[in-house]
Amino acid sequence: MNLEIKKEAEYCLHCKNKPCSNIGCPLNINIPEFIEKIKEENYKGAADILYQTTVLPAICGRVCPHYKQCMGPCVRGIKGNPVNIGKLETFAGDWALENNYQIKKENIEKQKRIAIIGGGPAGLTAAAFLAMKGHNVTIYEKYDNLGGLLIYGIPDFRLPKEVVQNQINLILNLGIDVKYNMQLGKNLYINDLEREYDNVILAFGANNSAKMNIDGEDLEGVFGGNELLEYNLHPDYKGKVVVVNGGGNVAMDTARIVKNLGAEKVIVTYRRSRDEMPAESKEIESAMNEGVEFLFQNNIVKIIGEKNVEKVELIKTKLIKKEGETRPSPVNIENSNYTIDADYVVMAIGSVPANEAKELGLECTKYGYIKVDEKGMTSNPKIYAIGDLANNKSTIAWAARSGRNVAKEINNEVT
Ligand SMILES: Cc1cc2nc3c(=O)[nH]c(=O)nc-3n(C[C@H](O)[C@H](O)[C@H](O)COP(=O)(O)OP(=O)(O)OC[C@H]3O[C@@H](n4cnc5c(N)ncnc54)[C@H](O)[C@@H]3O)c2cc1C
Known part of the structure; x- marks a missing residue:
């Protein structure tokens, strides 16, 4: 048992109204419950709770803006320091990576074919939540590795590349197909994807x-x-x-x-x-x-x-x-x-997004972000856009939230 972690977990008041989760966390992770499992030294239980709402705990635990998100409204913070939720999420997230944890997948084949363009946090999250529900997902990524800004934006001294890679491997264990070195507008075209797939999810970020x-x-x-x-x-x-x-x-x-x-x-x-x-x-x-x-x-x-x-x-x-x-x-x-x-x-x-966003024939905002409705749907009902590309507040948790929401939306269409 890690005593420091246990002490931090015991500092959580396990509030009934969960402001950390309901007001603070964009992903609405059930924070008091996963912390409770850590208190009980049931780390698999903690991972099970985390993976109900996020597939990036080892990453968000390290680099989410915790004071602006989950730790901001923590009741402990009113009179003293808030619970160090980031540290506890990192602990449980790392435990999952180090202990061959597998994300639960429903044993049903829904057979919807989904193409996701871009393998950053938004695309990876959408892919994972669709694969969990039995859909066939293919990620098309312009580089020969996934992760997006988690790899080539956030420096190693804040987010070790090894952690990102292990987190990606855990996600890919769900059976997600990846086509590397495929760049929209260069050797990949939206019209072809639209013909081949039931839905297309655009997740290629906004890194200009x-x-x-x-x-x-x-x-x-x-x-x-x-x-x-x-x-x-x-x-x-x-x-x-x-x-x-x-x-x-x-x-x-x-x-x-x-x-x-x-x-x-x-x-x-x-x-x-x-x-x-x-x-x-x-x-x-x-x-x-x-x-x-x-x-x-x-x-x-x-x-x-x-x-x-x-x-x-x-x-x-x-x-x-x-x-x-x-x-x-x-x-x-x-x-x-x-x-x-x-x-x-x-x-x-x-x-802002690269020019290929504007060239897709979809409605864009005046700054070049792809316009989406509350469901994440673009002006073409077969195509969704998530993450920074759809102006989702430029944080990992918000990008992941939009990916998860669109996955749920697509899944609900077939249930
Ligand atoms: C330096 C830096 C530090 C940051 N620090 C933090 C932080 O500490 N905390 C935090 O919460 N957020 C941070 N952010 C913001 C966060 O990284 C982004 O909000 C998040 O990565 C957005 O996710 P995304 O999946 O939408 O896009 P991205 O992460 O940009 O991923 C897009 C993916 O699409 C691929 N792609 C791009 N173009 C194409 C194409 N034409 N065809 C196919 N694939 C394509 C890319 O290679 C990439 O894999 C930081 C950003 C930067 C730049």
Whole structure:
């Protein structure tokens, strides 16, 4: 028995109304119940409860924004520290990976043929929940490995690749077929899939860095954070000053990676204050501890240089809370502009889907996300879209939730 884990499990009050699960967790995992099983040292029981609602416990346990999700409304947190739900989920999730746990599959053949495009957390979750119900699922993935941003986005120091691979293997044990090196729009076409399958689920993410559309954004030395990580485009940072613009996970991960790769100075610029940063507090602290500097309430207005980046012009902001807004809006303070020297700029202010999304003939939002209804259905009733591609809040748990919901929707059509 792991005493530390037992103690943490015993700290849970096992609340009847389960705010952690009902308000906090996008997947509505039955948190008090799986913790209860850990208390009883019934780890298989804990895994059984987790796998009713998620197929990614070893991953979500490590990298979900717990304070913004399950741990936020934890009753223990009112007067002290909330229960460390992430740690307990990681424990039970790892136990399943290390003990040859198999996800329960219903012994019925429903024989619906489903194609899923993209094997990130959304696609994997949809595949698993469909396979559990006896459907024939094929994932088409552009790379020769699954996982999406779990592999080429989130760095190893936060989410070890081995854990991701083991979690994927456990999912694939359900009997899911995977076709690797198949890229929609290149060697894979939606019309063919529509003919061949009963339903198509689009799950190819949204990993193109959004642009600010400011002067100098096309200079050499300006990178999109998402592309920098996905394609490993890093230049030699030794002795260089790198400005990373943004306040979320991509900004924090990029800043830490760039610092670890030897940059002399890494400065994160964010237009609101630390309190409004979308990144988890522990990630911000880790970045600070590793020497990353922060300029809060500063907005980039211009990138300056002949051919390469030489300077960045910033403007200071004040925060104004308007009626009906959940967080204050940054407003530029007139004449507060100043410049700092820089060699590289990384834009990490959000991401949008690749162009192939718009080329599918489906209705899209003005930012290029695929439009879906409350069931996850696109403007073509045979085609669903899930995860970041359908603008599902850019977290793993929300991507997984949309995958699970669409799987249920498709399954209900045949029951
Ligand atoms: C640096 C970084 C750090 C992050 N940190 C966190 C975190 O700590 N916590 C958290 O909850 N979320 C985090 N996120 C967000 C999270 O990773 C995403 O919300 C989640 O991965 C979205 O899942 P998805 O399945 O929709 O898309 P993706 O993970 O992007 O997966 C899409 C899949 O589709 C494949 N694909 C793409 N194009 C095609 C094509 N044309 N044809 C076939 N296949 C294709 C891709 O290779 C990939 O496998 C982070 C994101 C980044 C970039």
